[in-house]
Amino acid sequence: MRSPLSTFADFELAPKILETLAKLGFETPSPIQEQAIPLLKTFEKDFIGLAPTGTGKTAAFTLPLLNRLAELGKTKGLRALILCPTRELALQVSTQIDKLGAGLGVRSVPVYGGSGYRDQLAGLRAGLPIVVGTPGRVLDHLRSGNLNLENLQTLILDEADEMISMGFQEDIETVLEALDREKTRIWLFSATMSREIRRIADRYLPKPDMVELNRTEKVPAQLRQIFYVTRESNKPDVLCKLIEEAESFYGIVFCQTKALVTDVTQMLVDRGYKADSLHGDKSQDAREKTLRSFRDKRLQILVCTDVASRGIDVQDISHVVNYSIPRETENYVHRIGRTARNNKPGVAMSMIAPTGRGLIARVEKLTGAKMEEGVIPSSRLLKEKRLTKMKDAFAEKSVDTAFRDWVKSVWEPALNDMDREEIAARLLAMMAPELTKNEKEIPNEPVPRREFRDRRDDRRDDRGGDRRGGYARRDRGPREGDREERRFERGGGFDRPRGPRAAARGGGAAARGGSSRGGFAAARADRPARSSEGGEGATKRRSFAAPKASKDGTSAVRRPSRFKSEGSEEGSFRSKWRKEKGL
Template sequence: MTSGDAPVEVEAPEEPATTFSDLGLDGAVLKALDDVGYETPSAIQAATIPTLLAGRDVVGLAQTGTGKTAAFALPILARLDVSQKTPQALVLAPTRELALQVCEAFERYAAHLRGVHILPVYGGQGYGVQLSALRRGVHIVVGTPGRIMDHLDKGTLDLSELKYLVLDEADEMLKMGFAEDVETILADTPDDKQVALFSATMPAAIRRMSKQYLHDPEEITVKTKTQTSANIAQRYLVVSYAQKVDALTRILEVENFEGMIVFVRTKNVTEELAEKLRARGYSAAAINGDIAQVQRERTVNQLKSGKLDILVATDVAARGLDVERISHVVNFDIPSDSEPYVHRIGRTGRAGRTGDAISFVTPRERGLLARIEKATRQPLIHMQLPSVDEVNVTRLARFDDRISEALAKADRIEGFRDIVAHYMRHHDVPEVDVAAALAIVAQGESPLLLEPEPERPERVERGERRERGPRERDERGERDGRRERDGRPDRRRQGDTSMATYRIAVGRRHKVEPRQIVGALANEGGLSRDDFGAIQIRPEFSLVELPADLSAETLARLDDTRISGRRIDLRLDRGGPSRRAAGRGGDVGAAASDEKPYRKPRHKS
């Protein structure tokens, strides 16, 4: 740091003594905070807001979910000059989901400020909307580095009068390969601007950036006892992959949930699982990187309004999602690292509310569970699969409630009472039998109660053929060449036609690394890291294996993606790398060239 001051470390208090008015905020901003129900500032807000109001640069070290958006948004809104039509504030975020979340927060806090215009700028959205807004005049721009660079190159974004610049989740931006873009943007802004940099960690690159581009910043660190919220009850269920859908259905039967997000690893599984849940009578929908932004926003609004109860999502698609109704998060596929786990379960238990997180763990994933518990310093509670009796008790209670609700409608009961009495007189049937028959009519073909589970034989005589159970089938499938992963064929097997080789216009000469390629393409194209095959970096270009069934919309977004400040010009590599097996049991798809192909590690160590 360039400052000689010692970093300010803040222990997150349970009940902060200060109020927002004590921090120097007043008027319309305080009124908006009252509207959204904010009473007292969080630790990062209490330490950061006065510093930013005083005009000083800030480096804030805080985990996600600590309230850092309000920490920089409120001071910016308090000092905004609505008469200036060129952008006064620029917020850079690593993903479009986070950019939208920050933009929505600004709009909530500016509800009582007249004439404030805020614009989200991100890849995947048409340029027309953004250009029209910029021509009319915008006070605050919230965007991803790649699309901001596009506007700067086209001359459609004027940052000459910028007063405030925020780097949100700066460490994530660097991990995703946006370092050069961020530095280019910083260099294209006025020297006298105020800068706030927020990051969960302080790697060397962030330290160097803060020294180069921030003036005498104050470093504020929020110390948290755990990475996961104490308001979230965390449980896990040991289940084979083949049993996951049935296990999820039973959990939905017995858990008292309002809204739920079910996380899976791949975009293909989002659609498959949502369809299976709808077939079982649940209101479910999928969001993934292939879904258009308009459809995504419509789906999220349905979840907020109660028209939708279950959202099946990938990590990238759910980033930045904040819906008050979410009471449960289910990790249908447990993540391979603690960081996405924290982000996932952080979708519930927000702003002091309680929440539940349930993770499905296959027998071979117990090691992942132990690593997550160690990293979060919070053990997960082992839960049993809800039994047939538990499900039936819940079903009977729900059936009783339906009867009670019908009995409460006295005006309708009277008319049906006469109809039942007429039937009894003419058919000589007891009331209870008529009631049971009407219950059958109401229930339809689906049985109300589950049948008791058959007892498994303790032993099988030699020579007697027995059916292999789901768990055994699942584990045998995992042993036998890893035939299936995440419910789909392993794309890395020789002869697999589900992958195609694409060529991108960045290579070794541009100092590009595999992690930058994965991060940029995953962000802009909404891809999962499991969608990447071999990556080969050549001197002038690189070859990347991606799913062959990418939609036209995804390909268009990827074609506009920038890595190290260069447009990648994505296109199919017609020749493709020469293929050879790497020996029995080895990776398939290595290129016969001087470059060693990069393969995404299965788990972080």
């Protein structure tokens, strides 16, 4: 139930916080802020907030934190610890806290892997009240004694579902076991109520307050979702056509693997686009440099994986392109949440293989919104659009009389035998010779749309295989397009040699120093490496023992769960859990 609050002033926050919000231009709270801030401000109970990416969750927990610090006055020591799935998100949250806390003089310290300890140690030793970090680096500081939880009042799990999907569940639970539960509140924010989130909530948040945005609010009304059916081999050309057709494309292209990110980025650069990539193999300095260029709009296109995109805080993104719809359809919601923010329009475009229409129905069921089937723009249409732009620029261009007379004296002999159309055509052919080429049109694949099949058929992915394992139940019909798509998703890229002789010719994964098998190993390359210190923590509070040993003497490390919270299963978990809690 939405409360009647309409402005931040209605929350009765500290005056300096309200002044800062006014300077930043924040006036009306988002739905998650409107419902969560009154509950969090009391610090009486644990809290669970279910809301998708881009709905204002950071301010929803930051403003109550700052208000509590304003009430406490100037005190040293850690009061709030915020865990985030990625370095980018940790930096984004820390930056937002510093902006919102400027009036109070409150700053935070970000701690994350991939960067040196010196600056992080300086921030921790300075006694800053808020620490924002990734689970692995936070545990490193806890084990080394650099981080003291004795005075901690609030632990916030931001994007909890994403942290779990990335394999950080053990690390999260180790931190939770180290808390003094008598005086520490836990605030959990997630996009979904998966089985793992429910288990953590049952164990560590026994009687929480809860806010859940209506499922229909997962996709903003101003977001337009379009899908294009095309074969994998045509996707590079289709992507360029979609970019050209957009009035002013400033967006993100999502790919499944790092290898495909590299290939797509190079293709775009080779065709003259201002593009760069973001993936796990880039150093932190290179990632930050790329993000700065994208924020400053020196880059038009950012190509990235799902993991690398977490925490991207860029305003006014006009388009999101799914080079292929992600296998975990929840990631689709995270992807499209990058555009259509702050009530501004946005477009989410997805390219799918002819046999991948089953994914569309799954996405529609998950988001509660229909997707349009788009028509791939023809080369002739795009050329006409470009000619129109050149014509308008030509009409607006003015030249002085002296220059015109000079050109006439030099060119008049050549122009005497030509009409105006021929003169214009020859000049355009010189300026843009690509307009004169006859390009092969890419057809829209005429595949009939199939109805969504619930429950048992949910276990089948878009490739026709049974996700319970094996290939016995797979449809043996024509699968040419699917074979191509699977090859691309495994990181095979495009225009690469295939077959057993690829290695001898210098192509394929073996030549690149990787596994020639591709497949599952390549698809998992985007997942972060697990720290050797990320073993199972001891249950004693503030104790960090080594991983327990199994009977054969090896470390017993729990594997990340592969549960996918989709559709009706997630809803049933959430409903059952809420009924048990009396919410």
